[in-house]
Ligand SMILES: Nc1nc2c(ncn2[C@@H]2O[C@H](COP(=O)(O)OP(=O)(O)OP(=O)(O)O)[C@@H](O)[C@H]2O)c(=O)[nH]1
């Protein structure tokens with residue numbers, strides 16, 4: 206009887222909680238398994254994925270959360286787009302290919318760059334130590350050591366959880382439990398500090414929009430000036446031709 210009442214109370218409490226819109230970014234080197242992971246979360250097959258050029262966006266409902274995940278391409282040349290998503294992100298999912306030992310240093314540098322951003326520092330980070338099914342994959346402890354994870358997250362005051370997992374294990378209900386557990390953890394941490402985080406995100410996104418608007422205006426002004434310069438140069442070049450054209454009729458032989 207008591208447990209029934211306790212269950213009812215917790216259900217009521219959850220039901221009264223407002224729906225919260227949360228944006229997350231999923232980053233990590235190319236080939237780490239980000240797209241395979243979001244595919245699995247979405248209930249789609251994580252097999253046959255192609256490298257992400259740019260980003261893909263997925264929307265899902267998790268309890269009282271409406272979650273948007275930006276799965277950002279990890280290729281070296283497109284990593285610089287990550288920063289455009291930092292301001293609006295409530296938390297980070299960093300996917301690591303635990304079996305690619307040769308790229309651990311590159312992974313570490315990429316993570317340092319993400320956490321170094323003032324728009325990310327202090328936000329919660331979920332590290333998915335992916336590809337645990339592969340032979341020779343680093344264990345959770347080895348990934349922590351290779352990335353100097355403890356030092357890094359302490360320096361940037363980021364709450365962090367690491368989950369060893371395999372994105373290709375299954376999808377939907379059959380998804381690796383560690384991925385599910387990690388996502389719950391991240392959303393739970395975000396919910397705990399939602400108001401402060403939300404305020405920061407509103408402030409940062411307004412600032413970013415103003416910055417982008419300013420850049421757009423500057424670009425438009427540059428283009429206008431280039432066109433103006435080109436226009437005046439073309440009319441200078443055209444002038445002798447015009448003069449020539451007007452002179453020609455007088456040079457034609459006069460016939461009866
Ligand atoms: N064995 C194994 N392979 C995986 C796992 N997760 C992903 N893969 C494979 O790794 C390759 C890359 O996966 P993606 O999900 O495309 O990697 P990504 O991080 O999205 O890469 P980019 O889009 O280039 O940034 C694919 O061939 C996947 O099938 C895993 O847990 N285990």
Ligand SMILES: [Mg+2]
Nearest residue numbers: 239240256257
């Ligand atoms: Mg991808």
